[in-house]
Amino acid sequence: MRTDIVTDIVIVGGGAIGLAAAWRLALAGVGVIVVDGRSASPRATKAAAGMLAPSFERAERHAVAASSPALADLSLASLRMWAGFAPELEAASGQSIDFRDDGILGVATTDAEADALTRQAELMAAAGVGAELLDGRAARALEPLLAEGVIAGLLAREEAQVDPVLLVEALETAVRRAGVQIVHAIASVFENGPDGSGVRMRLASGGAISADRAIVSTGAGAFARRLSGNASIVTPVKGEALAFAPGAAVPRRVIRGRNAYICPRQDGRVVIGATERPGDASLETDDERVDGLRAAATRIVPAFERANESSRWAGLRPVAPDGAPIIGPAAGDPRVIYAIGHYRNGILLAPATAEIIRACATANSPEWPKPFLPDRFATPARKLALPSAPSSAAR
Ligand code: GLY
Numbered sequence: 152m153r154t155d156i157v158t159d160i161v162i163v164g165g166g167a168i169g170l171a172a173a174w175r176l177a178l179a180g181v182g183v184i185v186v187d188g189r190s191a192s193p194r195a196t197k198a199a200a201g202m203l204a205p206s207f208e209r210a211e212r213h214a215v216a217a218s219s220p221a222l223a224d225l226s227l228a229s230l231r232m233w234a235g236f237a238p239e240l241e242a243a244s245g246q247s248i249d250f251r252d253d254g255i256l257g258v259a260t261t262d263a264e265a266d267a268l269t270r271q272a273e274l275m276a277a278a279g280v281g282a283e284l285l286d287g288r289a290a291r292a293l294e295p296l297l298a299e300g301v302i303a304g305l306l307a308r309e310e311a312q313v314d315p316v317l318l319v320e321a322l323e324t325a326v327r328r329a330g331v332q333i334v335h336a337i338a339s340v341f342e343n344g345p346d347g348s349g350v351r352m353r354l355a356s357g358g359a360i361s362a363d364r365a366i367v368s369t370g371a372g373a374f375a376r377r378l379s380g381n382a383s384i385v386t387p388v389k390g391e392a393l394a395f396a397p398g399a400a401v402p403r404r405v406i407r408g409r410n411a412y413i414c415p416r417q418d419g420r421v422v423i424g425a426t427e428r429p430g431d432a433s434l435e436t437d438d439e440r441v442d443g444l445r446a447a448a449t450r451i452v453p454a455f456e457r458a459n460e461s462s463r464w465a466g467l468r469p470v471a472p473d474g475a476p477i478i479g480p481a482a483g484d485p486r487v488i489y490a491i492g493h494y495r496n497g498i499l500l501a502p503a504t505a506e507i508i509r510a511c512a513t514a515n516s517p518e519w520p521k522p523f524l525p526d527r528f529a530t531p532a533r534k535l536a537l538p539s540a541p542s543s544a545a546r
Contacts, residue, residue: 156359166368168490170185195469198467222476243328244322251312254404256304280307285306314416349364392425395423480524
């Protein structure tokens with residue numbers, strides 16, 4: 152019989168949220184093991200475009216989440232944390248994450264889109280965030296690749312982007328350097344800890360990890376569905392995207408149109424995203440939809456007509472019923488902490504979520520931010536993440 156690995160906190164899910172939390176906890180002296188089900192690619196994180204764009208995303212969000220002042224505040228706070236988080240991570244890992252803080256340029260090709268940019272600028276001004284409305288000519292002066300059909304622009308100076316694939320690689324290096332062990336295995340079930348306290352997580356491949364607490368930071372894929380409790384109320388919203396190979400025209404900064412966004416990468420690729428398919432858990436791409444994205448991007452940047460594509464892919468955004476993330480302990484059981492359901496903003500919200508987890512998981516009387524607590528939902532979210540009592544044979 153194998154003996155359990157014992158640690159302070161076991162984190163299930165090695166995407167941006169789980170790894171960022173692991174890093175912050177480890178730096179605070181907490182023993183952490185991360186269990187990640189896929190050695191190759193956490194599907195939400197690595198499929199993401201990496202925009203740090205709270206104001207543009209607010210316009211896109213789930214209707215309930217869009218009206219949540221708490222989420223708007225968390226998003227802006229996390230954007231501002233990125234200015235310190237990115238260089239600290241690059242220094243700790245010795246790896247670039249292609250962090251660019253030169254703003255995001257929204258563009259409009261119709262009067263209705265221009266009106267939407269004006270409303271967005273007003274919201275940003277009310278929140279004390281720098282926003283600059285531009286006419287078509289001024290937008291083209293900022294970004295010469297823009298089409299003549301662009302009639303207005305909005306430069307969100309504070310907004311930024313990062314490369315999510317490089318981010319995960321850098322976080323993996325940083326957490327390992329901070330003493331965190333990453334175990335690539337499937338977590339099959341949580342049980343009560345061996346001495347009646349804490350949690351024990353069995354791995355499908357055999358063996359188990361015992362910890363004082365577990366943090367669930369899974370996405371919306373099959374791995375999450377193996378877990379019970381809150382993870383099961385997070386559902387997938389599939390997003391498809393494509394990338395142009397190096398050699399295509401490369402814009403100076405991220406461009407957001409109504410039907411496509413355009414993200415330049417330091418390796419010369421340009422990522423174009425993304426579709427939105429609620430409830431679709433498949434990872435296949437649909438040619439018609441992805442061709443539609445390409446056409447939408449080409450209406451904004453005509454030079455993409457000649458661009459060669461290097462890849463198409465799909466990822467699953469994990470969304471809770473109200474579109475806001477679930478952060479905090481399971482109702483009635485402080486042993487299980489959730490950090491799930493970050494929907495379109497997992498990369499943006501990683502520093503703030505990690506900071507909440509670090510602060511609350513190391514405090515004697517933690518004050519979790521109420522708007523994101525799991526108990527805002529009715530059943531089954533109120534249920535503990537531990538399944539029904541395990542049989543002794545299973546131990
Ligand atoms: N945050 C962009 C997206 O989810 O497509």
